[in-house]
Amino acid sequence: MLAMTVGIVGLGLIGGSIGLALRDPGRRIIGYDPVAKSAEVAKSRFCVDEIGTFADVARADVVFVAAPPDSVVSILEQIAKMRAETTVVTDCASIKAQIVDWAVGSQSTWFVPGHPMAGHEKSGAKYASAWLFRDARWILTPVTKTDRTAVRAVEALVKAAGAKPVRLDASEHDRHVAVLSHLPHVVANAISAVAEPLTHHEIGAGSWRDVTRVAGAEPLLWAQILGGNAVAVSAAIDSIIEELRTAQAALTNRDQLLTLLYEAKQIKENEGKRASKEAAKEVAEPEV
Amino acid sequence: MLAMTVGIVGLGLIGGSIGLALRDPGRRIIGYDPVAKSAEVAKSRFCVDEIGTFADVARADVVFVAAPPDSVVSILEQIAKMRAETTVVTDCASIKAQIVDWAVGSQSTWFVPGHPMAGHEKSGAKYASAWLFRDARWILTPVTKTDRTAVRAVEALVKAAGAKPVRLDASEHDRHVAVLSHLPHVVANAISAVAEPLTHHEIGAGSWRDVTRVAGAEPLLWAQILGGNAVAVSAAIDSIIEELRTAQAALTNRDQLLTLLYEAKQIKENEGKRASKEAAKEVAEPEV
Numbered sequence: 001m002l003a004m005t006v007g008i009v010g011l012g013l014i015g016g017s018i019g020l021a022l023r024d025p026g027r028r029i030i031g032y033d034p035v036a037k038s039a040e041v042a043k044s045r046f047c048v049d050e051i052g053t054f055a056d057v058a059r060a061d062v063v064f065v066a067a068p069p070d071s072v073v074s075i076l077e078q079i080a081k082m083r084a085e086t087t088v089v090t091d092c093a094s095i096k097a098q099i100v101d102w103a104v105g106s107q108s109t110w111f112v113p114g115h116p117m118a119g120h121e122k123s124g125a126k127y128a129s130a131w132l133f134r135d136a137r138w139i140l141t142p143v144t145k146t147d148r149t150a151v152r153a154v155e156a157l158v159k160a161a162g163a164k165p166v167r168l169d170a171s172e173h174d175r176h177v178a179v180l181s182h183l184p185h186v187v188a189n190a191i192s193a194v195a196e197p198l199t200h201h202e203i204g205a206g207s208w209r210d211v212t213r214v215a216g217a218e219p220l221l222w223a224q225i226l227g228g229n230a231v232a233v234s235a236a237i238d239s240i241i242e243e244l245r246t247a248q249a250a251l252t253n254r255d256q257l258l259t260l261l262y263e264a265k266q267i268k269e270n271e272g273k274r275a276s277k278e279a280a281k282e283v284a285e286p287e288v
Numbered sequence: 289m290l291a292m293t294v295g296i297v298g299l300g301l302i303g304g305s306i307g308l309a310l311r312d313p314g315r316r317i318i319g320y321d322p323v324a325k326s327a328e329v330a331k332s333r334f335c336v337d338e339i340g341t342f343a344d345v346a347r348a349d350v351v352f353v354a355a356p357p358d359s360v361v362s363i364l365e366q367i368a369k370m371r372a373e374t375t376v377v378t379d380c381a382s383i384k385a386q387i388v389d390w391a392v393g394s395q396s397t398w399f400v401p402g403h404p405m406a407g408h409e410k411s412g413a414k415y416a417s418a419w420l421f422r423d424a425r426w427i428l429t430p431v432t433k434t435d436r437t438a439v440r441a442v443e444a445l446v447k448a449a450g451a452k453p454v455r456l457d458a459s460e461h462d463r464h465v466a467v468l469s470h471l472p473h474v475v476a477n478a479i480s481a482v483a484e485p486l487t488h489h490e491i492g493a494g495s496w497r498d499v500t501r502v503a504g505a506e507p508l509l510w511a512q513i514l515g516g517n518a519v520a521v522s523a524a525i526d527s528i529i530e531e532l533r534t535a536q537a538a539l540t541n542r543d544q545l546l547t548l549l550y551e552a553k554q555i556k557e558n559e560g561k562r563a564s565k566e567a568a569k570e571v572a573e574p575e576v
Binding site for chain 2: 117118119120136137139166168172175176177179180181183184185186187188189190191192193194195196198199200201202203204205206207208210211212213214215216217218219220222223226227230233234236237238239240241243244245247248251252254257258260261262263264265266267268269270271274275278
C-alpha cells in the first residue's frame with residue numbers, strides 16, 4: 001500500500017504544528033502557503049515533507065485547511081473543484097457557524113469542520129511544535145450530510161497528532177469558545193490597556209504575567225475570530241461585566257465579599273474535579 | 289560574631305518561603321504561627337530552624353510579619369512592646385495604606401512596611417519554596433521617620449532572598465497592585481463564574497488555563513486584600529469595564545476592531561521592551 005498523503009493549506013503555527021505532529025514514514029505530508037516565505041520557514045523546520053502547489057495539496061487523501069477563518073470558505077470552494085474523488089477535507093477555524101453553513105449549503109459530504117483547541121500567543125511555523133496538540137481537545141462539528149468515513153479519517157489523524165476528538169454542534173461550539181477562548185483574549189487585552197499608564201510595571205508578578213499572556217495576539221487573525229463570533233463574544237462580555245459589577249459592589253461589604261470569594265473557590269474546585277474525572281475516564285471511542 | 293536571628297510571624301506560603309529563601313549558616317531563623325499545625329508543617333519542611341514563642345520571635349534582629357493584612361497592625365503593636373532595642377520589623381501585606389498610617393501615627397522608626405510581589409494560588413507552608421522570590425520585586429514603602437539603617441537591614445535580607453527591592457510611596461503602591469495584582473484575581477474569578485454554566489469545560493486550552501489560574505484563591509485572605517484596597521480596586525474595575533465596552537462596541541466594526549487589536553499588540557510590545565530594559569540594566573544600589 002502506498003503511503004497516505006496529508007495536505008496542509010496554510011503553514012502558520014497551526015498548519016506547521018499539524019505537519020510536525022503527523023510526520024511519520026507512513027504519511028507523505030505536502031504543504032502549501034500563498035506566502036513563499038511562510039512555506040520556506042515550514043519546510044526548513046521540517047513541518048512538511050515537501051512544498052507543493054495548491055492543486056497538489058488539494059488532491060491529498062486528507063487536507064487540513066489551516067488558514068484564517070475568513071479565507072476558509074473560498075479555499076474550500078477551490079478545493080471542491082480540484083480534489084480527488086476520495087479526498088477528505090477538514091479546517092481549523094475557531095469559529096464554525098459560517099463554515100458549517102457552507103457545508104450544509106454545498107451539500108459536501110467530504111468536508112468535516114474542525115477546530116483544534118490549541119495555540120499560543122506567537123504565530124508562524126517558526127513556533128510550530130510537534131507537541132502543540134498533545135492532550136488537547138480537537139472539536140469536530142460534522143453536519144447531517146457529512147460522510148462518516150470522512151469523519152473517521154479525520155478523527156484518526158487528530159488522534160495521531162496526540163489530540164482528543166470531541167464532537168459538538170456548531171452553535172454550541174461557537175458559544176463555548178466565545179467564553180473559553182475568545183473572552184480570555186479580550187480580557188487580556190483589556191487589562192493590559194488598564195495597566196499601560198502605570199509607571200512601575202516591573203512589580204507585576206505571576207498573576208499579572210498569566211492573565212496577560214495572550215494579550216496582543218495577531219490582530220489580523222483575531223479581528224476575524226472576534227468579529228466572526230461577535231454575537232456570542234458580545235454576550236460573554238456582558239456576562240463578565242455583570243460579574244465584575246457584582247464583585248465591585250461587594251468590595252465594601254465584607255460578608256458579601258466573602259460569599260463571592262467562597263463561590264469562586266467552589267467554582268475552581270468544580271473545575272479541578274471535572275478535570276480529574278476527564279483524566280480518569282478512558283477516552284471513549286467516538287460513535288460513528 | 290554571633291549569628292544573626294531572623295524572626296517570622298506567620299508560617300504560611302509567604303512566611304515559609306521567606307524562611308527557606310533565607311536559610312543560611314549565618315542566620316538563625318525562628319518562626320511563630322498561632323496555629324500549631326501550620327508551625328509544624330513549616331518546621332517539617334525545614335522553613336525555619338526552630339519554632340519559638342511570639343516573644344522569642346519578636347526579639348529577633350529582623351522580624352518578618354507574614355500575616356493576613358488585617359492582623360498586621362495588632363501584631364506590630366504587640367511587637368512594639370516586646371522587641372529588643374535593635375529589632376527591625378517589616379511586613380508582607382499586599383495593601384499598605386492602613387499599615388503606613390500606623391507607622392506614621394506610632395512614630396516607629398524600626399518598622400519598614402514591605403510587600404514581596406510573589407505568591408501563587410496555593411496557600412500554606414506546604415507549598416513554600418526557596419525560589420518564590422527569585423527575581424521578584426519586593427516593594428518597601430518607608431515613611432519619613434523610618435530609620436535608614438532599618439531599611440538597609442531589610443533590603444539586605446530581601447536581596448539575600450533573591451528579590452529586588454523597589455521603593456514606592458504607599459498610595460502609589462496600592463494603586464499599582466490594584467491593577468497588577470488585585471484586578472487579575474477579580475478577573476480570574478469573574479471569567480470562571482461566566483464559564484461555570486457551560487457543559488464542555490474540557491475544551492478550554494492554554495489561554496483559559498492561564499487567565500483563570502489564580503481564580504478561587506484563599507477567600508479569607510483575599511477578602512482582606514480586596515476589601516482593604518476597595519477604592520483602588522473599584523477604580524480598576526471601572527477601567528477594565530470601560531475597556532471591555534470599547535472592545536464590545538468594536539466587534540461589529542472591522543476597522544475599529546483592528547485598530548483596537550493593533551493597540552493591544554503595541555501595548556504588549558511596550559511591556560516586552562520595558563522587561564528587556566529592566567533585565568539589561570544593573571540593579572542599581574538603592575539610595576539610602
